[in-house]
Amino acid sequence: MPVATGPPRTSPRSSTTRSRNARTPFREEVWQQLLEGIRFVAGDFTDEAAFATLKDTLQELDEAQGTGGNHAFYLSVPPKAFDLVISQLKKQGMTKSVKGAWSRVVIEKPFGHDLASAQVLERQVSSAFDSQSVFRIDHYLGKETVQNMLALRFANQLFEPIWNRNYIDHVQITMAEDIGIGGRAGYYDGIGAARDVIQNHLLQLLALTAMEEPTSFDAAQLRTEKQKVLAAARPPRDIAAHTARGQYRGGWAGGRQVLGYLEEEGIDQASQTETYAAIRVDIDNRRWAGVPFYLRTAKRMPRRVTEVALNLRRAPHLPFTHNDIEALGTNALVMRIQPDEGITLRFGAKVPATLMEIRDVTMDFAYGNSFAESSPEAYERLILDVLLGDPPLFPQHEEVELSWKILDPILDFWADIDTQPEGYASGSWGPESGRAMLARDGFVWRRP
16 A cells, blocks of 8 residues: 655665656755655555554654644545545545544546446545545646636637637547557556546546636636536437547557557457547537537557647638639647647638739747746646645546546447457557548548
8 A cells, every 4th residue: 555655765866867757857955855754654455454554654744744634645546446445544534624634535537437437436435525625636637738728718809709619610639649558558458548538638628628708717617617518518429420449550650660559568369448539529509519529539649749629610702713722721729738838820821922822821829938937747736736725627526427428328339349449550640430530521630
């Protein structure tokens, strides 16, 4: 039962070395200060004595560090162990706030395996912790660029008038990774791309994109507007035509030869787990009726990228000949979430020449070029919000259950097919079924 890492005899790295994932250099004095508050309690999830020791250790730490009895339990454990760990914490009396101190719990995704299991998980958690003490962490909601989506739309009169079905043709939300599953076979196989990413990250991005303007940005108002969107969203009527799934095959990606999914260590040769998932979602409300939202996620793509692209309708009449606008696409507003954080606006412009020739051009805003301040890492921001008890960036169980209601019919349909997903080459943009899915509606996927 790892509760915290124990202090090593030596520094984990030299002070001149930069951590692979951190934006700031390692600082020895900060590490030593952190070590003073670290304790390690070893044990199994079934070991009541270990949890009793954990309680005693926390009490000793409270006295030594003056934390006032405030505790946040981060359950970075397999989902099947949630009930056992919560039961042990409850048995030791560590789940309820007492004498003005708080006790909070952080739940990592996936929030269940389907709607039924999500509801079971909610009952397990709520039996021990108050609703305001439960934080379901989705690191995408802690990204500065995700939060800037709200600022872009609601702080600028330029965009809000066109943010509706009258001007937007369709919306594409993509999260592509250029890596495979690595050493995560034990977690990933049986979960798949749809449960791992679409149910949480992408449907949250959809909700933030499509929500109505809240009266304020406090937690209750944000959650209410997101829930309205998710309640109005539905899976496609023709699931076979408007969903796609795939598995990456061996090949060349990133300049090196890589294994296919079924060749990865720990993966069953008959595995039907998808590493590519694309679905269409429709929102039945006045603002978005008739505007399809396409959600796509995959591993072993040509590059790592997450973006939300609003593609606008073509003008009803263009006073140009066909040759003049042959290379002209549709106007688009693209919010780049990672790694090249920023916003792109695509529109048509005249090519400098005597002829009236129109081509697509882009205007780019990049965070790194406009702001000297560095934003905190997503987890850094979210963990601080847990300690402060600030909940706007954490989805409630209602949002989780509404997301499963959208995804469950699709997962059930794929399970009934009982075949392996379509193969796609590593380093490509996915299987043919993914392209055909949009082609049926007259669209094509963006190439980020």
